[in-house]
Structures are given as structure tokens and as C-alpha cells.
Amino acid sequence: MIWVNDIVQGVLLGGLYALFACGLSLMFGVMKVINLAHGDLAVVAAYLAAGLVTVLHMPTALSILVSIPLFAIIGYVLWRTVLQASLNRSVLTTLLVTFGMSIVIENALQQFFSANSRSLSIGALATDHFNVGSQITVGYLDLAILIAAVVVLLGLQLFLSRTRQGRLIRAVADDREAAQLAGADYRHIFGIAAAIAFGTVAVAGTAYGVYTTFDPTTGTTQLLLLFAFEAVVIGGLGSLWGTLVGGILLGVVQDIGAQISTADLLLAGQLFFLLVLVIRPQGITGSRRTA
């Protein structure tokens, strides 16, 4: 039974990774851009939530109502100014530029907020849990994060398949020139996709801040970007539900690794990712074509 509990904990941890991966997956799927600053942007979101809680005395859970639109605006503006220009150069330029952004964000956070670690409080919910049977413990917070991941993914899925904007995004992602000929301004559409991706980063960053402590370097030292990317790749590119599966698989593998020894939690996940990359680069759910 103890193994069942490990798997349950892994699934719950995977919810957090999947939540992180949503934005990365969307930008990669639509613009073919890997945002290497993704992890650090999530840390910015956590700091923003902390600021909103302190200054406006908002409850943490409600702070995302402010931070999501704010991040969406930042995403749109950043895309239209810097990221589109670098994509016009080449895909490699987007890597260099977003990597530079990641390092700049991290050092700027350090300048403004010092290296001390912080956390977001959410009251009793942070530690409360319920038991299933005698061995399985489910934390309310972990479950809430997993549900948030599912809700965000479901929302993205519905948005992309049911709305006019969503159809435009898919059209531009499929064939930019054709969509352009049909009258869609791809730069605006990409900007909207970036805005949505950044909005999900705001949710993920806040969830991370509630889940554990964070400091300015968390984005790179805690490998947030890597976990997000790993969830995307393990699940298979271009599939949002694959991202959820990938995040959960990563969480489960990490939790099983942690049973061997706590230090092996990260190593198990990283080696699993490299294995998938070498054996099945198109991911678990992907078809050969997308590799």
C-alpha cells in the first residue's frame, strides 16, 4: 500500500508540473518558441502575489485575479516588442533572447528583493489533508493544484477549439502564410497566445509560492523551466492533455526515485527525461511525425 501512496503523491506533484508546463506548451505549440525565461517569470508571479497580499491585503487565492490580467498584458507587450523581433531573426535568436531574459530577471529580483526566501501563506489549507484508507494521504493544497492544472488545461482546450480567437491561433500555428492571406494578423494572434501563456504562468507561479518557499534564483536552481519542458516533451508536443500526462509521469517517477533515497528525487526525473528523449523523442502520446 505504501507504493500506492507514493504514486498518489507523484500524481499530485505532477499536477504542479503540468500547471507549469501549460504556458510553455502553448507557446511552443503555436509559435515554435521555447521560452527559456518561463521558470523565472513564474518566480516573478510569486513575488507579485506576495506583493499583492502585503500591499492590498488580498487573500492569496484572489491575488491571481489581478496577476493573471497583468501577466497577460506583459506577455502581449513583450511578444510584440522583443520576442516577435527575435523570432523574425531566427529560432536560435529566441533561445538566446529568452535565456538572457531569464538571467536578467533573476539578477533583478535579487537586486530588489534580496536573496532571502519567502513563501505565500494560504492558512490552514497548506497543511490540511484527508485520508483514503489507512495509508494514502491527500493534501487539500496538492489536490487544489492538480485541479487547477486540469481546469487551466480544459480552459485552454475549450478556448482553442470553440472560440473564434482559438481557431485563429490554431490556423496561424498550422500555416502562417495561409492564415495571413486569409486576413489574420499573425503578430497579433501570436501576441494573444503569448498573453494566455503568460496568464497561466501567473497561476503556476502563485501555486508554486503557496506550495513551497521561493527566492530570486528559484527559477534556475529549482529547475522550474526544466520540469515544465520535461512535462511537455514526455507527454508529447502539441498535445495539451499529453502535457498533463507528462507532468504526472514526471511526478510519479520523481516520487519513486525519492523512495530509493531522497537525494535521488531529481536525478530519477532527469534521467527519465533523457531516456524519453533518446528512445521516444516524440513523447508518450506523440506520433512519429511531431518528433
Next chain:
Amino acid sequence: MSARTRQPASVSAAGLAPGVRVTRSRRSAIWSGLGAIAVIAVLAYLPYRVYSGTTSLLVNFFILLILASMWNLLAGYTGLVSVGQQAFFGFGSYFVLIGALHGVDPFVGLPIAVVGCAALGLVVWWLLSRLRSGYFAIATWVVASVCYLIIIRYPSLGGGTGEFMPGLPNINIKYLDAYIYWTTLAVTAITLVCVYLVLRSRLGLELTAVRDDETGARSVGVRVGRAQLLVFVIAAAGCGAAGALEVISAPYLQPGPAFSVQWSAEMIFAVLIGGIGTIEGPIIGTIVFFALQQWLAHYGTWYFIVLGLIAISVAIWAPRGIWGLISDRLKLFPVGYWLWPAGQRLGPPEAAVAGEDAEQVT
């Protein structure tokens, strides 16, 4: 590819119009070579004249210069963007440490670390060779993280907290600093000469072709995979050398800083600012890096934020960097070929510097 004929001075290239000549090594290259030797001589004399604080700073400068040159060779010529070169940097340090813990002199450990990192580079390339662009970038980062996670499992190497490296010669600290400085200077000079020779060789020609158009290069028979493998292994070895020098100059080794992605950031910023895809770019970029670091030293990490913003702007709006802005006028280390129209006599260097009478093919 008629210019592949390998004769040193000048050849009448087959397949071109009669009388057209192809040359390499402009006379300016001789002057740059002499200039480089003079600079190295002056730098080598420095420990007799300046305080060891200055030479220590220069050691850090040279280490970054090596890293930047290696990253430039990799990204600038093969288009492989790695953000995980700290894997080899860290292992370069740890190879020297492991040797020193077993009684190997750190200065002897340095070449061993270089060979070890080249071997590690081979393994990593075997893992990652199918990946491109963003996949490759993130996978290198993951590899670096795996290297870190493996090292911290060994308490004998200091685990996660770090270990002091024994075995440095027990001599006056002034002499030790000078020896470290000279070693670093020598390794840097060797690295730059290697980069120059690689780029002048047939491999360099292939790399330049791959850089400009990978598909086109493939279609004229360039073995792209082999060229990329060679460069990846060279870059791994060079970063290993830099790591070995780092632990020799600062013998307390901690896994966190050794495998930090900060190293990748430093090399990438230096190369982007100086000018990617040129030999001179990393040199200029590293000078700018250290100048800014010294200038803004009192403001914490602001120098790094400024550098990052400059690097981002350069990558988007002036992708050839500082050296790109001047190189149209001047080439210090020419690796290309010059095409001379029929009847054109080889003029004195200054007549051709502007490149108006000879068409340069880089």
C-alpha cells in the same frame, strides 16, 4: 568548393577564369600574428610588475575568454546553442580535484581533465546528437543538472557543500599566483591558436558552410554530423580546461557554483556582445564584460543585468555584435579566401584592406 585546394600561399584556382587567383593569409595576418605575440609577451611579463590582485583578475578574464571562445565555436559555427557547457566546466574542476585527492599535482591534473572532458563530450554528444535548437539547448541544461546531481552524491568530493583541493605546490603565494597566471595565459593562448587553426582547416571551411546554410553544406558533401561532433568535443575539452584553471586559481570547490548556469550566461553574453561567429568577437566581448564588471563593481549584480540587456538588444538588432560593426574594415585573423580578378597584382595590405579590389569569401 574549388577553393579547397590546399596550398599555402596562392593557387591559381582550377575552374575559375584564367588568371584569377585565390589567396589566403593576407599580409595583415602576419602583422596580427606579431601583434598577438607582442601582447602575449607583455601579458607574460606582468607578474613582475603588478600586484597579484591584478593577475588574479586577469586569470578570471582568461577563463571567461576560453569559455566564450568555446561557446562561440559551438554556437557561432554549428548553430548548436548549448546552455549546459557548465557540465564540462564543473567536471573539469572535479577531475582536477579527484586527481589532487589521489596525490596528482593539479597542474598535471589539468591536461587529464581536458582529456576527461573530451571523453565526456563524446558521451553527451552520443546522447544529444539527434536534437536540434530548443530541444538541444534544454537537453544540455538537463545534462549539466544531472552532472551536478551525480557529483553531490559523493561525500568524498565534498557532497553538496564543497571540498578544499589539496596538492598545490607549497611555495610563496606570490610565486604560486604567478605560476597560475602563466598557466592560464598559456592555456588561453593555446585555445585561441587552436580555434584559429580549426577554422582555417578544412573542418573550419565545413563549419563555415554549415553556419551559413546547413542544407546547402550537406548537399555539397559536407559531413555535418562529423563536423558537429568534432566541434562539440573540442568545446567540451576547452570548457574542461577552463574549469580546471578555475579550481586551481580558487581551490575551494563547491558543486553549486561549479555547475551553475551563470557560466553559460557569462559566455553567451560575452559572445553576443562581441560578435558571434567570429574569432575576434569573444575577445572583444570578454573585454567589454570585464570593463563593465569593474566599472559597476559597487552596484552588486547590476553589471550583469546591464550586460544581459545589452546582449538581448545586440542579438535582436545588431546580431553581428561589436566586431561585426568594425570587421568590414579590418580582419585580424583571416580564415577566408580572397578572390583576385584576372590581371590584378597582389597589392600591399593597406591597398586591399577595404576589400574593394579583392572579393573576400569567408
